[in-house]
Amino acid sequence: MKIIILGMILASVASNVNANKLLDPLFADPSTQSVRLSPDGERYVVAEMRPEKTTMRVYQSASQTVNKQYDLARLFDENTVLRDMQWLDNRHIATMLLDKVQTKTALAESNAQLKLIIFDIESSDADPVMYQVSTPGYLVDGAPDEQGAFYFSRSAHKSKIYRIEISKLLRVDQKRTKLTRVDGGQFVESNVIANADGYALRWFFQKSGQPAAVLLRTEIDKVSLAVYKSASNEPAAVPEEVTSWKLSELNKKEKSKQDEPFFIPIAMASETGKFYSVDVNEPQAFSLYLVDFKQQQNELVFTSPGQPIVDLIFAKNRKAVGVMVVEQGLYKESYFDGQPSLLNTEILQVVTASSLDGKTQIVYQESHNQPGRYVLHQDKKAPVKLFNQYTRLPDSLPSRQVVGTVKVDEFDIPYILTLPQSASKSAPVPLIVMPHGGPFDVYDSSYFSADAQFFAANNFALLRVNFRGSGGYGLQHKEAGKKQWGDKMLLDILSATQLVQQRADIRSSQTCLVGMSYGGYAALMLGIQHPKIFTCAASVAGVTDINLFIKSPYLSPEQQEWITEHVGDSNSDYAKLKSISPVYNINRLSIPLLLIHGAKDQVVNVENGFRIKRLLEQAKIPFEWRLYPEAGHDFSEDDQLVRLYTDILTFVQQHVSN
Amino acid sequence: MLRSYILIAGALGMLISPMLNAQSTWLTRNSLTLPTNKQKDYGIGVIFVELNQHNVSAIVQRVDEDSVAKSITNKDALDLEGKPIKLDFTGTTGFVTVNLPEGLYQITQVDVPHFDLPFKVSTDNSDIWRFRVKPGHINYLGLLEVGAVRAKDNVNVAWLNRFATHLDELLAAINASTIEWPLAHGVGYQDDFSLLLEQPIK
Numbered sequence: 001m002k003i004i005i006l007g008m009i010l011a012s013v014a015s016n017v018n019a020n021k022l023l024d025p026l027f028a029d030p031s032t033q034s035v036r037l038s039p040d041g042e043r044y045v046v047a048e049m050r051p052e053k054t055t056m057r058v059y060q061s062a063s064q065t066v067n068k069q070y071d072l073a074r075l076f077d078e079n080t081v082l083r084d085m086q087w088l089d090n091r092h093i094a095t096m097l098l099d100k101v102q103t104k105t106a107l108a109e110s111n112a113q114l115k116l117i118i119f120d121i122e123s124s125d126a127d128p129v130m131y132q133v134s135t136p137g138y139l140v141d142g143a144p145d146e147q148g149a150f151y152f153s154r155s156a157h158k159s160k161i162y163r164i165e166i167s168k169l170l171r172v173d174q175k176r177t178k179l180t181r182v183d184g185g186q187f188v189e190s191n192v193i194a195n196a197d198g199y200a201l202r203w204f205f206q207k208s209g210q211p212a213a214v215l216l217r218t219e220i221d222k223v224s225l226a227v228y229k230s231a232s233n234e235p236a237a238v239p240e241e242v243t244s245w246k247l248s249e250l251n252k253k254e255k256s257k258q259d260e261p262f263f264i265p266i267a268m269a270s271e272t273g274k275f276y277s278v279d280v281n282e283p284q285a286f287s288l289y290l291v292d293f294k295q296q297q298n299e300l301v302f303t304s305p306g307q308p309i310v311d312l313i314f315a316k317n318r319k320a321v322g323v324m325v326v327e328q329g330l331y332k333e334s335y336f337d338g339q340p341s342l343l344n345t346e347i348l349q350v351v352t353a354s355s356l357d358g359k360t361q362i363v364y365q366e367s368h369n370q371p372g373r374y375v376l377h378q379d380k381k382a383p384v385k386l387f388n389q390y391t392r393l394p395d396s397l398p399s400r401q402v403v404g405t406v407k408v409d410e411f412d413i414p415y416i417l418t419l420p421q422s423a424s425k426s427a428p429v430p431l432i433v434m435p436h437g438g439p440f441d442v443y444d445s446s447y448f449s450a451d452a453q454f455f456a457a458n459n460f461a462l463l464r465v466n467f468r469g470s471g472g473y474g475l476q477h478k479e480a481g482k483k484q485w486g487d488k489m490l491l492d493i494l495s496a497t498q499l500v501q502q503r504a505d506i507r508s509s510q511t512c513l514v515g516m517s518y519g520g521y522a523a524l525m526l527g528i529q530h531p532k533i534f535t536c537a538a539s540v541a542g543v544t545d546i547n548l549f550i551k552s553p554y555l556s557p558e559q560q561e562w563i564t565e566h567v568g569d570s571n572s573d574y575a576k577l578k579s580i581s582p583v584y585n586i587n588r589l590s591i592p593l594l595l596i597h598g599a600k601d602q603v604v605n606v607e608n609g610f611r612i613k614r615l616l617e618q619a620k621i622p623f624e625w626r627l628y629p630e631a632g633h634d635f636s637e638d639d640q641l642v643r644l645y646t647d648i649l650t651f652v653q654q655h656v657s658n
Numbered sequence: 659m660l661r662s663y664i665l666i667a668g669a670l671g672m673l674i675s676p677m678l679n680a681q682s683t684w685l686t687r688n689s690l691t692l693p694t695n696k697q698k699d700y701g702i703g704v705i706f707v708e709l710n711q712h713n714v715s716a717i718v719q720r721v722d723e724d725s726v727a728k729s730i731t732n733k734d735a736l737d738l739e740g741k742p743i744k745l746d747f748t749g750t751t752g753f754v755t756v757n758l759p760e761g762l763y764q765i766t767q768v769d770v771p772h773f774d775l776p777f778k779v780s781t782d783n784s785d786i787w788r789f790r791v792k793p794g795h796i797n798y799l800g801l802l803e804v805g806a807v808r809a810k811d812n813v814n815v816a817w818l819n820r821f822a823t824h825l826d827e828l829l830a831a832i833n834a835s836t837i838e839w840p841l842a843h844g845v846g847y848q849d850d851f852s853l854l855l856e857q858p859i860k
Contacts, residue, residue: 553786553816571730574848610822611851
């Protein structure tokens with residue numbers, strides 16, 4: 001049946017549509033890749049993770065040729081998944097492995113025991129040497145300026161860091177005998193370099209490798225920051241508590257105390273005893289402080305003008321020199337000393353790894369029509385592309401992008417329009433309006449978008465709008481979305497649509513809505529309210545009854561509180577929320593509708609989809625319905641994304657051609 | 659927000675409480691059974707269960723409806739009345755029926771033992787964990803879901819409002835029975851959806 005329908009569609013729109021272009025390269029490739037640079041910059045390791053197997057390849061930086069290759073499925077078993085990897089020195093790579101079953105849910109992963117395996121890349125291919133740590137705990141870091149050793153934490157009611165020599169560990173394939181000892185008998189007091197009285201959550205080190213401080217849980221409800229005496233080399237030294245926090249206060253701050261700063265350390269500064277910290281009483285991290293918890297002094301280091309700080313940038317001496325923020329929907333580096341940013345608004349370019357001498361770097365780059373790629377920069381050599389994030393895509397795709405704003409109620413609402421290269425006044429293209437999910441804090445960026453490139457390749461223009469409530473444009477923009485789900489947010493999307501519809505290269509009479517999650521809600525509501533502007537609507541995992549959504553059992557009490565504040569209270573605001581819910585307005589639907597929902601959706605209960613389905617069937621209003629029995633909220637398993645985008649494209653092609 | 663939420667449903671805390679007065683004879687499985695003549699003002703409750711753990715049971719207790727308003731801002735102010743009732747779901751799947759006196763009920767805890775260790779998930783008096791029984795009606799109460807993945811002190815448990823999702827299946831079961839009681843949406847908080855089904859929308 002599907003084949004017949006597809007055939008009809010192809011026949012009717014063959015003149016301007018290439019069905020399902022880019023579908024597989026964008027949505028069918030489940031592999032992910034990550035890369036790490038060795039401390040001397042002479043090698044880098046690339047891990048390619050696929051559902052069936054994970055492969056690690058070690059390359060020579062100078063020639064970009066493969067030096068070593070490890071197939072984890074062959075070395076261990078097919079269920080082995082790489083969680084993370086790290087160079088301990090120029091010869092050893094530490095890998096944190098876990099069983100595939102334990103990656104299925106956050107709950108399982110949080111209980112999973114990571115297996116620490118260390119690869120000696122100078123061992124022969126015929127007899128690869130791999131060491132294993134059997135003692136429970138976690139890798140803290142490689143020992144600085146020391147080959148063949150690393151620091152390992154055993155966290156319990158009393159936590160310790162041990163200095164472990166790699167060569168003394170047992171090899172993965174080594175049989176235990178009466179003469180061998182677990183982990184080479186290294187978990188002994190003589191190897192302890194630091195003690196702490198409590199469960200260590202995070203250790204902070206001096207540049208010299210001496211432990212400087214530890215963040216640890218000392219009681220069920222208490223987390224402490226304890227600092228070691230600066231000159232102490234005694235492993236038995238007990239750190240001195242300088243401050244502590246009640247977890248219950250962190251999780252649920254008392255309203256009356258919200259004006260007082262509530263600092264949490266995120267990194268140790270080069271200055272002894274000081275920590276880079278953020279104030280958790282700020283709604284987001286807009287300011288960075290240097291805090292001396294012992295002296296109870298703090299100094300404001302940097303304030304981001306309305307953009308939350310998402311990461312710190314360190315110089316080689318562990319001094320923070322800048323922050324990474326999101327500005328106008330784009331990642332941007334802001335330096336304290338006014339250095340120019342590495343970034344501009346066209347290309348995202350981030351240094352992801354650097355050798356100790358800074359002469360070799362790996363840089364990640366992407367732009368709107370250039371899929372993400374990793375590039376190797378070596379001193380005095382031309383940059384070399386290592387690999388693309390999308391392995392089956394060309395380096396650049398033929399599309400155009402227009403970034404603009406539309407004024408709505410004195411707000412400048414940003415939008416991003418992606419057009420097929422061929423779109424012109426003489427060959428206008430149909431328009432898809434795709435509101436993002438979230439809706440709060442989430443935003444569409446003008447860097448690479450799989451959605452935009454997919455629809456552009458299939459001869460559609462795609463409009464994405466960062467309506468009020470979206471992240472990436474500062475606090476005022478985000479807060480303006482409070483309790484505006486069915487009002488101003490929709491108005492912003494509508495206004496941007498009407499502006500773009502005036503373009504000569506847009507066929508405004510063929511405008512469809514496509515959205516997922518909140519976007520699915522917006523697609524439904526705008527489709528119901530404005531049948532003269534929108535030709536059809538596809539709602540995927542959409543909220544159709546806001547009161548039902550708020551009553552989700554999957555939300556924690558804190559999340560419930562947040563939703564009450566930002567969306568509404570299903571007790572006191574019931575009538576209002578009902579009035580802006582598609583279920584209670586569906587009698588006004590007069591455009592073609594495609595409803596898609598995953599039966600296992602734990603964010604938007606599939607009941608949302610069934611409610612609309614039931615009412616439309618009862619009223620005998622035609623619509624299309626796709627239930628994905630195995631899908632959750634993000635359609636990320638198996639071939640679900642391919643099927644999803646096939647369903648959506650088929651639907652919109654059919655209705656713009658009519 | 660919607661996309662970013664991580665499943666935190668279960669594990670609302672561990673409650674240790676003495677075993678309560680079990681009235682498991684009220685539970686009839688996989689069939690619709692009218693309450694006996696002695697059970698006046700009773701309704702039939704229908705629960706859909708998807709249990710991926712063994713020996714799951716729940717404790718429910720009637721709510722003093724006068725206390726509901728003040729419990730909106732203070733969950734501890736919710737007054738429960740009558741005897742706690744144990745609903746034993748051992749060995750069940752799909753629709754399960756239970757005959758109960760009319761009223762608003764709170765599911766106070768769900769028991770999901772880990773092998774022979776007791777583990778009880780508290781529902782913190784949340785109105786999400788309520789249902790209503792109308793007398794002389796077949797009341798759809800909700801879906802009890804217990805996840806497959808667990809630790810000894812953690813498991814995902816959810817009580818879901820799936821009235822429209824289960825409606826066709828439920829109507830088929832009701833039509834196959836001899837009971838002529840009307841169907842009610844036994845949700846424990848305000849939800850006007852079922853009103854739409856009573857009035858054609860066009």
